[in-house]
Amino acid sequence: VSVVDRPTSLREQVTLLDLVDRVLNKGVVLTGDLTLAVADVDLVYVGLRVLLASVSTLEEGAGEARA
Amino acid sequence: MIHVYAFADRLRALPALAGVDDARLEQVCVDGVTTVFSRRARPSAGEALRADVVRHGAVVEALMDVAAAVLPVRFGEGVRDDGELGRSVATRADELRRRFESVRGCVEIGLRVWSADAPLANAASGADYMRRRQALEAERRTTVGELDRALRALAREARVDGAPLRGREMLGAAYLVPRTELDAVRAVVDAFASTNDGLTVVCTGPWAPFSFASEAA
Numbered sequence: 546v547s548v549v550d551r552p553t554s555l556r557e558q559v560t561l562l563d564l565v566d567r568v569l570n571k572g573v574v575l576t577g578d579l580t581l582a583v584a585d586v587d588l589v590y591v592g593l594r595v596l597l598a599s600v601s602t603l604e605e606g607a608g609e610a611r612a
Numbered sequence: 613m614i615h616v617y618a619f620a621d622r623l624r625a626l627p628a629l630a631g632v633d634d635a636r637l638e639q640v641c642v643d644g645v646t647t648v649f650s651r652r653a654r655p656s657a658g659e660a661l662r663a664d665v666v667r668h669g670a671v672v673e674a675l676m677d678v679a680a681a682v683l684p685v686r687f688g689e690g691v692r693d694d695g696e697l698g699r700s701v702a703t704r705a706d707e708l709r710r711r712f713e714s715v716r717g718c719v720e721i722g723l724r725v726w727s728a729d730a731p732l733a734n735a736a737s738g739a740d741y742m743r744r745r746q747a748l749e750a751e752r753r754t755t756v757g758e759l760d761r762a763l764r765a766l767a768r769e770a771r772v773d774g775a776p777l778r779g780r781e782m783l784g785a786a787y788l789v790p791r792t793e794l795d796a797v798r799a800v801v802d803a804f805a806s807t808n809d810g811l812t813v814v815c816t817g818p819w820a821p822f823s824f825a826s827e828a829a
Contacts, residue, residue, distance in 0.1 A: 568672075570686070575700050576691060
C-alpha cells in the first residue's frame, strides 16, 4: 500500500515526521553545539501542520501543498 | 546569536519569507559560499520549537527555488556572532563547494519500508522467534534490496539510515535524485508498493538535500 493511497492526515503525519527528522538530525553541522535536546523531537511531532506534501508533489510540483 | 538555515550557491535573491522569530533573513558571502541566516535573542524552547522547526524547513525549501544549489544546515546550533560565522564558513568552504557540485540539480527522496505485521512480537518460543527473524532478514535482502538497487540506479548518491532498524522497519534510506529522474523514481516506488501489499511503503519528497549536505563519513 503506497502512502499516496492513504488518508491525508496520515500522509501529513508521515511527511512531517520525515521533515522533523531531516531538520533536526541531518544537514551541515556547524559547531556541534546543539541547543536542542533530542527528547524534544516527540514534542515537535505531535500536532504539527504539514509543511511539504509527500510523493504526490513529484507530479504536482514542489510547494503547492505547503501549509 | 545567529541562526543559520543553509549554504547556497549562486543565490539570486533571498526568499520573501521571514525567518524564525519572524526575523529578517540575511545573507553573507565568504569564499564563494553564501550563508543564509537570521538573528535571534535566544534558542528555541518549549512550545515555540515546533513553529521554529517548520519555519527553518520552509526557508530551506524556499531557497531551493532561488539558488543553483542548497546545503541545509542542521537546526538547533548556535553561532554566536558574525565573526564566528565567518570563521566557521571559511574553514569548510572547500568542502561546501564540493558538495554544491554533488547536489546540483538534485533533490532528496526519503524512503521507509515496514512489514505490515509484527513478525517478532508474538513469537511462541525462542526457536519461533529466530525462524521469523530469519524470514524477515531474507525478505529484507531480496524484496527490499531490489527496490533499493533500482533506486540507487536512478540516484546520484544514496544513504541508508545508520540507526539500527526498529521493529517492523525494513529499510530507511534517502536518495539524491536528479530532478529529471523524479518520474522514474515515482514509477519504481509505485510499482513496488502495488506488488507488495504486505509491506508499507512510505516515500516522501522532494526535499532539499538534508541527508547529503555533508561528505560521507
